[in-house]
Every structure is written in C-alpha cells, then in structure tokens.
Amino acid sequence: MAKTVKLADVAKAAKVSQGTVSNVFNRPDMVSPEMRERVMAAADSLGYRGPDPRGRLLRAGRVNAIGVVTSDYLRNFFENGYTRRFLAGIAEECERHGAGLSLVSAQNDEIADWNIRTAVVDGFILNCVVEGSRLVDLAARRGLPFVAVEFPPESGFNVVAADDDQGGRLAASHLIGLGHRRIGILSLEFDDSDKTGIVSEERAAQARYSPTRKRLHGYRETFAGAGLDPRSIPIYETFNDRETVEAGVDAVLEAVPGLTAFLCMSDVIAIAAVHHLQARGLRVPEDVSVIGFDDIDDAASLDPPLTTIRQDIEEKGRVAMRKILGASEGEPVSSVILPVDLVVRRSTGPAREP
Amino acid sequence: MAKTVKLADVAKAAKVSQGTVSNVFNRPDMVSPEMRERVMAAADSLGYRGPDPRGRLLRAGRVNAIGVVTSDYLRNFFENGYTRRFLAGIAEECERHGAGLSLVSAQNDEIADWNIRTAVVDGFILNCVVEGSRLVDLAARRGLPFVAVEFPPESGFNVVAADDDQGGRLAASHLIGLGHRRIGILSLEFDDSDKTGIVSEERAAQARYSPTRKRLHGYRETFAGAGLDPRSIPIYETFNDRETVEAGVDAVLEAVPGLTAFLCMSDVIAIAAVHHLQARGLRVPEDVSVIGFDDIDDAASLDPPLTTIRQDIEEKGRVAMRKILGASEGEPVSSVILPVDLVVRRSTGPAREP
DNA sequence: ACCTATTTTTGAATCGATTCAAGTTTGGTA
DNA sequence: TACCAAACTTGAATCGATTCAAAAATAGGT
Known part of the structure; x- marks a missing residue:
C-alpha cells in the first residue's frame, strides 16, 4: 500500500x-x-473502502465515541466487581446506540491531565466514587460534555448516583432491627489525602467524597433515631482493598469489645471483611454480622451469602450513557438518583448476647 | 464558550x-x-489548554490508541472470565506505554464492518478465538496494523496464541494417567455456522477455528498414543455458554454408558459442566472427572477446585499489546506461542470401576 | 568587527474529509 | 414550447493542527 x-x-x-x-x-x-x-x-x-475517520473527525467535529474515566488503574475496569457491572451497563447502551467506547485512565495527576485532554471522544463519563472533583475539573477544562457518576447531585452537573443516604439508612436499620448495638463501620475514602485508619469526629464531618458522606449520613441518622450516639460507633477508613480492610477489622474489633456487626460501605469491603473474620476464627453471622453495599456478583456466592444494599449498577451505567448521549444533543443538565434496596441473605443475624 | x-x-x-x-x-x-x-x-x-486532538490526528496521522475487537457483545469484555483477564493484561500494557484503549464490537457483519472502518485507532488487537477470519479480513481492509490473537500461527500474520496442541496433550494425558477410557469432549465452536451438537468425524476433520482444531488435535494424538481410537470419543460442539454445555453433558452421558470424564475446551465450559453434573446428582470427581482449559479466576474457587490447563491469559494480552505497538514502529511480522501448564486441583480423580 | 556554527523562528503547504449556497439538470404541467 | 419546482451536482472554504526547509537570530571564537 x-x-x-x-x-x-x-x-x-x-x-x-x-x-x-x-x-x-x-x-x-x-x-x-x-x-x-x-x-x-x-x-x-482504487481500493477505497470509505472515508478516512481522521478527515471526517476534523471537519464534522464528532467521532461518536465516549470516554469512561477512572481514577484507578485501567485493569480495575475488568477486575473490580462493582466497576465491571457498571461498565457492562455502559457497554450495552453503547452498542444499542452504535457509539464507540474508550477507556481513559486518570491514575495520577499527570496522566489524567494528558489523557483527558487528548482522548478523541465526544464526551466523558467520569467514575467519581473517589477523586471526583479532580476528574470534574479536568473534564470541564477540556470543554466537552460529561456525566459525573456518584458526584454530589446538588453540584449542578449532570450526575447519576445511587440513593446513598437511603442505602445507609436501610443498612443501619437492618442491623438495629436485629438487635445490634456494638457496631463498627468500614468506610470508603473520605477525600484524596490517601489516609487510612480510625476516623476522627472532625474528619467524619468533612467527608468530601459524596458516596462516603451520604452513606455515613444515612447510617448516623438511623443510629440517632434509635437512641444510639453516632460518635460511639467507630469508623475505619479503608482504600476499598483487602489490606486496609483487614487492618480495619482488627482495629475496630479492638476498639469495641464485644462488637457484633460491621457496616461496610461496599461489597468489596464486606467480602474482604468476611474472609478476614473467618480467618480469625470468628463465625459470620453467629459471632459477627456483616452487611455490604452494592450487591455485586460475588455477594450472592460468598459463603455465607452477603446481606447487602442493592443498587442496579448496570442501570447506572446505562443511565449515564444515555445522559452523555443526550448532553451531546443539547439536553439540559440534570441529576438522576437511582433507588436502592435491602437484600437480606445470610451474613447478618441476631446480635449475640455479651 | x-x-x-x-x-x-x-x-x-x-x-x-x-x-x-x-x-x-x-x-x-x-x-x-x-x-x-x-x-x-x-x-x-485566551483559555487555550493545548492542541485539539482532532487537528493533530489529521496532520500527524496517529492517535496513540489501540482498538480491541471482539466478535461478541461488548459487555462480554467485562463478564467472561477469560476475556476479562486478557483485557486486564492489555490494559496494563496500555498504561505502561501511555496508549489509549478503545473497545470495538464486531457482533455482527454490519456492525463489524462499520466499527472497524471508522474506529479512530492506530491498530487493532483481534480476539480471534472464534470468527477470526472475518475480523482479520476487515482489519486488513482497513489498512491498519493488527494482531490476531489465537489465529493460526502459520497464517503469516502477527499472531499471539497459547500452545493449544500441547494443552490438549497435557489434558488428555492427565485423564489417561488416571485410568480414564470412557471420555467425552465438550468443545468450542468449529466454524461460524452456529452449529451445536455431536460432531461428525467429517466435521471434526475440518475445524476452522484454530484453538478448537489444535486442542482437539492434542487430545486425539494422545488418545492414539495410548491405544484409544480417537473416533470412539464423542465431541459435542458448544457455544461456550451454559445452555449448550448442559445439553452437551446430557448428550454425551447418553452416548457413552459409564462415562468417567469430560475434557472441556475452556474453563467456562468446564464450570458449567460441573454445575450441571452436580445438579444431576453426579459427584465430581468421584463419578465423573472434569478438566478445563485456561485457568480463569473462577477455576480455583469452584467446588471442587477445577483441574485445568493453565495459560497466562494476562501475559497474552500484554504480548499482544507489545506486538501491535511494535508493528506501528515497523517491526517485522511474527508469531508468539505462549506455554501452557497442567494445574491439578480436585475436579479430576481416578476412573471408577465400570 | 567578522565569521562560523548552532539555535530559534517562520509560514505556507499539507493532512482528508464535510459543508452548503449556488448552479445545473430533469420531469411535469399549462 | 415555455415555465416552474424538485432533484442532483458542484467546488472552494473550512475544520485545527503539524511539518520541515528556509530564514533569521544568537553565541562563541579569532
């Protein structure tokens, strides 16, 4: 040629x-x-098969492709139980509309800036569970439309998020209803400071990441309504990974003698906690109950099957894709809050006697 | 703005x-x-943040992104155990080189033609486990470099593939060594004819898909060496999904009275077969042994843990990405065959007496 | 001050397609 | 046959950047 x-x-x-x-x-x-x-x-x-997409792109201005941005390593898209489902929903909606899909890593500041600035896409879906503000800033500066997933709905951007407040309330209510009073919380990150450990009252009041803040708000509101002092329930901030979850389980068990239940802000955390409790010789739920958040695939096949707050993760992906396609057509900015449900399986049971 | x-x-x-x-x-x-x-x-x-990628693309000709093409639905990238690992390897190598990653669906002829023709990428990685010829044709016509994964290494293209012959030999040898003589094979597709069912000898000789042909060749070579007539061992062609695997298990159990083992050409097939055998009240491996191929994540956590042929799926993705990046730099066309190993877990055991 | 080598800047052409107002052709009707 | 409306075709400008040979500027040595 x-x-x-x-x-x-x-x-x-x-x-x-x-x-x-x-x-x-x-x-x-x-x-x-x-x-x-x-x-x-x-x-x-002449062997000409059709217009070169490069010429078309410059003149027509559009490429009919969307970039999905993560603040984690790209491989996380294929490994993390929550993220896989989210992407599956996006992929399905992409195919329905004949749109292309690009994966964009924002793993550190330099890479994020470059990738978001140079990705050949018409808009972005930002996975803002953590580090959302950074992603939103960068996407806004690129000047393309974007949807911020799990960013604060009150921010004024196009947002798709689960009802995290309600999820927190349902989870805490479930444990209260089972008689649990000595409870520990294993949380997602509060902000981008790469801090892990027991969370101070001051820090708890200043959570910058929306899912963390709202789920915690739901938990605490429910405790207060049940006559429990929210400040008596320790929070351990994890990186949503096995290592920090294990450290958190150990620390909270030590901080609360006779603890009977863990509230986990994600199923990834909950699954790691169950495994670690079992490795310590504790039975779930007889000795310690564990409830998660998300209802990812692995939740039901855990032994014991995980009680959790279910959000339709794939629907979140589909809605996000529909919004970004609509934004490119001039639809007004708005937020969508997706409902959540309690799914009772076998990782939670009545609180044991002291 | x-x-x-x-x-x-x-x-x-x-x-x-x-x-x-x-x-x-x-x-x-x-x-x-x-x-x-x-x-x-x-x-x-002026609020100018840097060159517009569209102008750069047309003049510079390159976009520094690679498209990964599947003949399945896009969501399969996030769901299928083998495909996820493959993509994780690709993603990791992408990030190492600062290259972008686009997902390209070739789910039917019309979509494939359009998507491959218009994707704004510098080259393609084609997932050619099934329907490889179609993908290779389309990519060649686009005129961009491509790597054909699991395409016949002797085809003369840039290929990355597992040593499927050797994998077949190892799997069959393992069962023969355990005393199995009444064996059934659950295979991948032979060609693009959407055919499923017991495979005739004529059809078995004409398998067009390289992984199917080579794994079968390895199985049969080993049977012959052990004095078993390869034609006495039925093959059931599946779509690598639960439904056709279950039908295959039923059909082969009926065709071979006293059957003691299944050779499955993928772990996805093997896992579905184990579940179905157990649902029929048969014990694995006491009544029927099952061996897979791939060693995806779910293999080790199956109950019982799956004996399988291990290929380093992520390394396959990494090598493919390195080859496509090298092809864009003018490296000569070549093939890479990746080694496989037998991983003995607990889904295979000695053949029971008749 | 002059010369040479190196560094810096220039700017028109190029990349390959789409766009859209104007021009041309065709078909129907009076 | 003439006129009008609809269908079809035209082609220069535009999209926004990079390129690279030539021109200009700078620095160092004699």
Whole structure:
C-alpha cells in the first residue's frame, strides 16, 4: 500500500466532485443510482473502502465515541466487581446506540491531565466514587460534555448516583432491627489525602467524597433515631482493598469489645471483611454480622451469602450513557438518583448476647 | 464558550508563528524560555489548554490508541472470565506505554464492518478465538496494523496464541494417567455456522477455528498414543455458554454408558459442566472427572477446585499489546506461542470401576 | 568587527474529509 | 414550447493542527 487513496482520488477517477463522493458514502439517497454505481466502481478499482475517520473527525467535529474515566488503574475496569457491572451497563447502551467506547485512565495527576485532554471522544463519563472533583475539573477544562457518576447531585452537573443516604439508612436499620448495638463501620475514602485508619469526629464531618458522606449520613441518622450516639460507633477508613480492610477489622474489633456487626460501605469491603473474620476464627453471622453495599456478583456466592444494599449498577451505567448521549444533543443538565434496596441473605443475624 | 480558541488564535495573540506555538506545546526544549512564557501567557489569557486532538490526528496521522475487537457483545469484555483477564493484561500494557484503549464490537457483519472502518485507532488487537477470519479480513481492509490473537500461527500474520496442541496433550494425558477410557469432549465452536451438537468425524476433520482444531488435535494424538481410537470419543460442539454445555453433558452421558470424564475446551465450559453434573446428582470427581482449559479466576474457587490447563491469559494480552505497538514502529511480522501448564486441583480423580 | 556554527523562528503547504449556497439538470404541467 | 419546482451536482472554504526547509537570530571564537 504505497499511497493512501483519498476521497479526492475517487472523485477524480469518477470525474465527479468530492461532494458527490461524500454524498455517495454518507447520504446515498441524495445521489442518482447511476452516479452511485459510477462512484462505487471508481472506489473499488482504487481500493477505497470509505472515508478516512481522521478527515471526517476534523471537519464534522464528532467521532461518536465516549470516554469512561477512572481514577484507578485501567485493569480495575475488568477486575473490580462493582466497576465491571457498571461498565457492562455502559457497554450495552453503547452498542444499542452504535457509539464507540474508550477507556481513559486518570491514575495520577499527570496522566489524567494528558489523557483527558487528548482522548478523541465526544464526551466523558467520569467514575467519581473517589477523586471526583479532580476528574470534574479536568473534564470541564477540556470543554466537552460529561456525566459525573456518584458526584454530589446538588453540584449542578449532570450526575447519576445511587440513593446513598437511603442505602445507609436501610443498612443501619437492618442491623438495629436485629438487635445490634456494638457496631463498627468500614468506610470508603473520605477525600484524596490517601489516609487510612480510625476516623476522627472532625474528619467524619468533612467527608468530601459524596458516596462516603451520604452513606455515613444515612447510617448516623438511623443510629440517632434509635437512641444510639453516632460518635460511639467507630469508623475505619479503608482504600476499598483487602489490606486496609483487614487492618480495619482488627482495629475496630479492638476498639469495641464485644462488637457484633460491621457496616461496610461496599461489597468489596464486606467480602474482604468476611474472609478476614473467618480467618480469625470468628463465625459470620453467629459471632459477627456483616452487611455490604452494592450487591455485586460475588455477594450472592460468598459463603455465607452477603446481606447487602442493592443498587442496579448496570442501570447506572446505562443511565449515564444515555445522559452523555443526550448532553451531546443539547439536553439540559440534570441529576438522576437511582433507588436502592435491602437484600437480606445470610451474613447478618441476631446480635449475640455479651 | 462561544467560540473555539485555536492554536492560530494563540499565535496571533502572542505575535508568533503557529509553528512556534506548536513547538511550545509539543517540543518545549526547542523554544527559548522567554518565548515559552510569552506563548503560555497568551494561551492562558485566551483559555487555550493545548492542541485539539482532532487537528493533530489529521496532520500527524496517529492517535496513540489501540482498538480491541471482539466478535461478541461488548459487555462480554467485562463478564467472561477469560476475556476479562486478557483485557486486564492489555490494559496494563496500555498504561505502561501511555496508549489509549478503545473497545470495538464486531457482533455482527454490519456492525463489524462499520466499527472497524471508522474506529479512530492506530491498530487493532483481534480476539480471534472464534470468527477470526472475518475480523482479520476487515482489519486488513482497513489498512491498519493488527494482531490476531489465537489465529493460526502459520497464517503469516502477527499472531499471539497459547500452545493449544500441547494443552490438549497435557489434558488428555492427565485423564489417561488416571485410568480414564470412557471420555467425552465438550468443545468450542468449529466454524461460524452456529452449529451445536455431536460432531461428525467429517466435521471434526475440518475445524476452522484454530484453538478448537489444535486442542482437539492434542487430545486425539494422545488418545492414539495410548491405544484409544480417537473416533470412539464423542465431541459435542458448544457455544461456550451454559445452555449448550448442559445439553452437551446430557448428550454425551447418553452416548457413552459409564462415562468417567469430560475434557472441556475452556474453563467456562468446564464450570458449567460441573454445575450441571452436580445438579444431576453426579459427584465430581468421584463419578465423573472434569478438566478445563485456561485457568480463569473462577477455576480455583469452584467446588471442587477445577483441574485445568493453565495459560497466562494476562501475559497474552500484554504480548499482544507489545506486538501491535511494535508493528506501528515497523517491526517485522511474527508469531508468539505462549506455554501452557497442567494445574491439578480436585475436579479430576481416578476412573471408577465400570 | 567578522565569521562560523548552532539555535530559534517562520509560514505556507499539507493532512482528508464535510459543508452548503449556488448552479445545473430533469420531469411535469399549462 | 415555455415555465416552474424538485432533484442532483458542484467546488472552494473550512475544520485545527503539524511539518520541515528556509530564514533569521544568537553565541562563541579569532
């Protein structure tokens, strides 16, 4: 393939204008059948298969593809139980609309800036569970439309989020209803300071990440309504990974003698906590109950099956994709809050006696 | 944002040439510090954040992104145990090289043609486990470099594949060594004819999909070496999904009275087979042994843990990405065959007496 | 001050397509 | 035959950046 064949070459070979060749490929109804055949014959003889997407992109301005941005490593898209489901929903909606899908890593500041600035996409879906403000800033500066998932709905951007407050309330109510009073919380990150450990009252009041703040708000509101002092219930901030969850389980068990239950802000945390409790010789739920959040695939197949707050993660992905496609069509900015449900399985049971 | 600020606008505001502004952003070492400051000041005052990737793409010709193509639905990238691992490897290597990653669906002929023709990428990684020829044709016609994963290594293209022959030999040898003689095979697809069911000898000789053909060849070679007539061992062609695997298990159990083992061409097939055998009241491995191929994540956590042929799926993804990046740099076409190993867990045991 | 080598800057052409107002052709009707 | 409306075709400008040979500027040595 010594030389690229251009649309202009086809036009010359067929002795027609470039505009006509463009119409043959893009708007065939606007061209007479004879002309269509003439142009296709010329294209075939030159080995031209259709317009080069690079030329089209510059002139038309759009590429019909969306970038999904994560602040984690790209491989997390294929590994993390929550993220996989979210992406599956996005992928399904992409295919329904014939849109392309690009994966964009924002794993550190430098990479994020470069990738968001140079990705050839029409808009972004930002996975803002953690580090959302950074992603939102960068996307806004790129000047393309974006949807911020799990960003504060009151922020004024296009947002899709689960009802995290309600999820927190349902989870805490479930444990209270089972008689639990000595409870520990294993949380998601509060902000981007890479801090892990027992959370002070001051820090708890200043959670910057919306899911963390709202789930905690739901938990605490419910404790207060049940006559429990929210400040008596320790919070351990984790990185949503096995190592910090294990450290958190150990620390909270030590801080609350006779603890009977853990509230976990994600199923990934809950699953790691169950495994660690069992490794310490504690039975779930007989000795310690564990409730998660998300209802990812692994929740039901855990031994024992995990009680959790269910959000339709795939629907979140689908709604986010529909919103970004709509934003490109000029739809007004709005927020969508998705409902959550309590799913009782076998990781929670009545509180044991002291 | 009423009007897009272009590089040319910055050049005018800073009273320098467009070439200089381009150099400031792309080759800052070639510009004097004073000039750099002057241009950046102008850019900042105009709100210009850097070159528009669309203009760059057309002139520079490259976008520094790779498209991964599947002949399945896009969501399969996030759901199928084998595919997820493969993509995780690709994603990791992408990030290491600062390259973008696009997911490209080739789910049917029309979509495949359009998507491969219009994807804004520098090259493709084709997931050719099934329907590889179609994908290879389309990618070749697009005129971009590509890597065909699990395409026949002798095809002359850039190929990355597991040593499927050897994997077949290891799996069959393992069962023979355990005393199994009444064996059934649950295979992947033979060609694109959407056919499922017991495979005739004629069809078995004409498998067009390389992984199917080579794994079967390894199985049969080993049977022959052990004095077993390969034609006495039925093959059931599945779609690598639960439904056809269950039908295959039932059909093969009926065709081979006293059958003691299944050879499954993927772990996805093997896991579905184990579940179905157990649902039929058969014990694995006491009544029927099952061996898979791939060693995906779910293999070890199956009950009982699955004996399988292990291939380093992530390494396959990494190698494929390195090859496509190298192809874009002018590296010669070549094939890479990745080694496989037998991993004995608890889904295989000695053949029971008749 | 002059010369040479190196560094910096220039700017028109190029990349390949789409766009859309104007021009041309065709078909139907009076 | 003439006129009008609809269908079809035209083609230069535009999209926004990079390129690279030539021109200009700078620095160092004699």
